[in-house]
Amino acid sequence: MYADVPTLMATILLASLTMAAVMVVVGWGMRREGLQLWAGGLAVHAAGYLFLALRGQMDQTLSILAGNALTSLALALLLAAVGRFYGAHHRWLALMAPPALLLVGLSLLLENYSARVILSGTLYAAQAGAVAVALYRRRNETVGRGARLVTAGMAVEALLMALRAAGAGAQGADRLLQTGALQTLTFFGTFIVLLVTSLGFIFMTKERADEANRLLAAADPLTGAANRRAIIEALDRDIGRAIRTREPLALMMIDIDHFKRVNDIHGHLAGDAVLRSLVSLIRQRIRTQDIVGRYGGEEFLVVLPDTSLAGVQRLAQDLCNAAAAHATSYSGQRITVTISIGVFGGRLEPGDSWDLLIHAADRALYRAKDAGRNRVETTPVLPRAGTASPHPETFPATLQ
Numbered sequence: 039m040y041a042d043v044p045t046l047m048a049t050i051l052l053a054s055l056t057m058a059a060v061m062v063v064v065g066w067g068m069r070r071e072g073l074q075l076w077a078g079g080l081a082v083h084a085a086g087y088l089f090l091a092l093r094g095q096m097d098q099t100l101s102i103l104a105g106n107a108l109t110s111l112a113l114a115l116l117l118a119a120v121g122r123f124y125g126a127h128h129r130w131l132a133l134m135a136p137p138a139l140l141l142v143g144l145s146l147l148l149e150n151y152s153a154r155v156i157l158s159g160t161l162y163a164a165q166a167g168a169v170a171v172a173l174y175r176r177r178n179e180t181v182g183r184g185a186r187l188v189t190a191g192m193a194v195e196a197l198l199m200a201l202r203a204a205g206a207g208a209q210g211a212d213r214l215l216q217t218g219a220l221q222t223l224t225f226f227g228t229f230i231v232l233l234v235t236s237l238g239f240i241f242m243t244k245e246r247a248d249e250a251n252r253l254l255a256a257a258d259p260l261t262g263a264a265n266r267r268a269i270i271e272a273l274d275r276d277i278g279r280a281i282r283t284r285e286p287l288a289l290m291m292i293d294i295d296h297f298k299r300v301n302d303i304h305g306h307l308a309g310d311a312v313l314r315s316l317v318s319l320i321r322q323r324i325r326t327q328d329i330v331g332r333y334g335g336e337e338f339l340v341v342l343p344d345t346s347l348a349g350v351q352r353l354a355q356d357l358c359n360a361a362a363a364h365a366t367s368y369s370g371q372r373i374t375v376t377i378s379i380g381v382f383g384g385r386l387e388p389g390d391s392w393d394l395l396i397h398a399a400d401r402a403l404y405r406a407k408d409a410g411r412n413r414v415e416t417t418p419v420l421p422r423a424g425t426a427s428p429h430p431e432t433f434p435a436t437l438q
């Protein structure tokens with residue numbers, strides 16, 4: 039099936055304009071996400087196709103030069119949009135080099151159709167490939183599937199354009215301008231890529247906003263640690279994994295000693311600063327897979343997957359010493375506190391639940407307080423038998 043080229047061009051033009059309009063609406067007020075740049079790229083793409091489609095009804099040189107330079111500029115804007123999404127600084131000179139190069143090259147090759155297709159196809163392929171590579175490099179920083187759509191779409195576009203250039207090189211014929219299998223393939227391909235990548239980019243911004251909201255909802259606003267619900271959910275999830283893998287799991291319950299005095303002597307805001315600096319002290323010492331969460335006022339939980347009792351004991355003692363040696367500066371005052379830590383560490387069995395672990399760590403903490411504070415107490419034992427639910431009020435709705 040060979041399709042009529044002007045019809046295909048008009049379809050791409052309309053699709054570009056429609057997607058640009060959709061992005062302007064979706065991205066209103068989100069300038070930093072790059073949606074506006076992507077929409078600008080689509081609008082420029084539409085303008086490029088208008089010049090290309092009007093060949094025969096306008097000056098041919100203008101149609102060729104403007105049509106191709108604008109198409110290349112559109113791809114440069116898409117690359118800029120991806121850069122903006124990741125907060126990178128634009129290197130406008132490098133971005134504008136391909137359209138400028140194309141403009142100069144095509145002016146010199148006006149009489150040679152296949153050379154023009156080879157040049158433009160090669161440059162478009164490089165530009166689309168650059169977008170795919172930029173996204174692929176940042177794959178670990180990206181949440182969701184939107185970026186994968188854009189990466190795949192741009193890789194396909196690069197391939198199509200390379201094919202187009204190679205086809206022109208092989209055929210060396212003016213046939214490409216008319217309807218032909220390759221021509222139809224590249225136009226249909228570009229049409230699909232345009233829709234897939236634009237939707238993918240919208241998903242990217244949406245997924246990132248969702249992730250930011252999710253993190254915000256899971257964080258304790260004062261300290262930035264996971265909030266009570268989030269830390270219990272993390273503990274519950276890691277318990278399930280530890281039971282499956284038979285790896286040990288550890289839990290620390292950390293409580294600031296005589297914290298009431300800090301508030302009474304230095305004020306509540308100074309107390310808040312102490313809480314924040316304790317969390318950063320903990321964070322400096324734990325691994326990336328460990329999670330710290332605020333369980334209550336001045337009580338924190340740290341969940342440590344794949345950690346033995348001996349390992350967590352060393353870490354807890356180190357934390358205890360570090361906290362005692364640390365002073366929080368707050369409006370000219372230097373506030374020192376000590377902490378007590380109750381630790382559970384060991385292997386779990388099917389049926390063990392998060393409230394058992396919290397109960398075990400809580401009991402150890404109680405012993406640490408009882409033994410004079412500023413110390414670590416550990417237990418490898420869970421209060422399994424006859425302990426129905428020591429903290430029934432702490433069940434988050436999602437875990438019931």
Ligand SMILES: Nc1nc2c(ncn2[C@@H]2O[C@H](COP(=O)(O)OP(=O)(O)OP(=O)(O)O)[C@@H](O)[C@H]2O)c(=O)[nH]1
Binds near residue numbers: 334335336
């Ligand atoms: N500044 C501040 N204080 C808090 C916050 N949440 C709870 N607190 C205070 O933490 C203190 C906890 O006091 P207690 O439970 O008596 O315990 P403690 O004084 O630390 O004594 P021990 O735990 O027995 O060593 C109370 O004074 C609470 O007001 C908070 O977000 N900010």
